[in-house]
Amino acid sequence: GAVVSQHPSWVICKSGTSVKIECRSLDFQATTMFWYRQFPKQSLMLMATSNEGSKATYEQGVEKDKFLINHASLTLSTLTVTSAHPEDSSFYICSATSGRGGETQYFGPGTRLLVL
């Protein structure tokens, strides 16, 4: 099946700093990528939808200036958490789809962010 990678797998940062998370589709071209966050014992919450070459579409309640998303190529999307605070500590997961008929989304392994 399709493979999606994320880097880094975990990161610890100080409050006030920015953190960039990369999401890559390794063996297919992803026209659309999605970013989720997941708190312990909770389900995944969709943050934004990212289409290659265009601005991301954010879900209601997600601050676009805080969570910067860039989908510069068909294999790479990045999520930058700006001025991170402890409440941003979470598990961030991306998914990607080629957008072909019947094609499903494939998820990355996730990135654990801890803000001190």
Next chain:
Amino acid sequence: LAKTTQPISMDSYEGQEVNITCSHNNIATNDYITWYQQFPSQGPRFIIQGYKTKVTNEVASLFIPADRKSSTLSLPRVSLSDTAVYYCLVGDPQGGKLIFGQGTELSVKP
């Protein structure tokens, strides 16, 4: 987007068949039904996807009645390693977003 309803948790024993049913009463014509498995601290893993009737692959079967208002994921002969959270999602796979419900936490016991 179609909302899904699943049991919060299920228990089973090794070697048994497990059936997890998901309700999605307002599924749209273009929506597919997709099931994912998630282990702690990992991204969801695709299990199976279907549109209608029955779909089978090497790990599971998916049964979808004619009205498509529900679906059942069938896991044959589960093992301890099948202990995970299982999510049922409905949506248009052509770039459409998926909204996760609470999922079903399956616990397989020896």
